[in-house]
């Protein structure tokens with residue numbers, strides 16, 4: 763129809779062509795890249811990732827595309843080899859490569875990672891200020907002289 767509708771239709775067509783990928787849309791998840799060959803080999807959830815690394819912490823990098831997880835459950839770090847280059851995917855266990863760069867793997871799951879905020883004192887606003895002053899001296903007008 764008009765220009766705006768044509769643009770909108772074009773944008774919708776582009777969006778429909780994009781392959782939806784689960785994961786990095788979720789801010790808690792990152793792609794795991796092989797440190798040697800840079801292939802994307804898995805997806806991991808930073809909320810559960812901690813040392814020692816275990817296969818169960820890593821899922822298929824592209825779950826929607828019938829791609830299998832890189833390692834069978836039970837596999838430990840020593841045997842977590844990149845499916846592409848067969849090297850250990852992370853040279854050091856406590857550091858993995860993600861799409862955002864290296865991520866240092868914590869030793870334990872961080873507590874309080876579920877969104878709880880520390881108590882923040884909310885101080886009373888301006889309401890209380892100057893209460894005393896409001897009672898302005900309502901001096902009885904001194905009756906003048908009559």
Ligand SMILES: [Zn+2]
Pocket residue numbers: 796797798799800801844845846847848849851
């Ligand atoms: Zn590799």
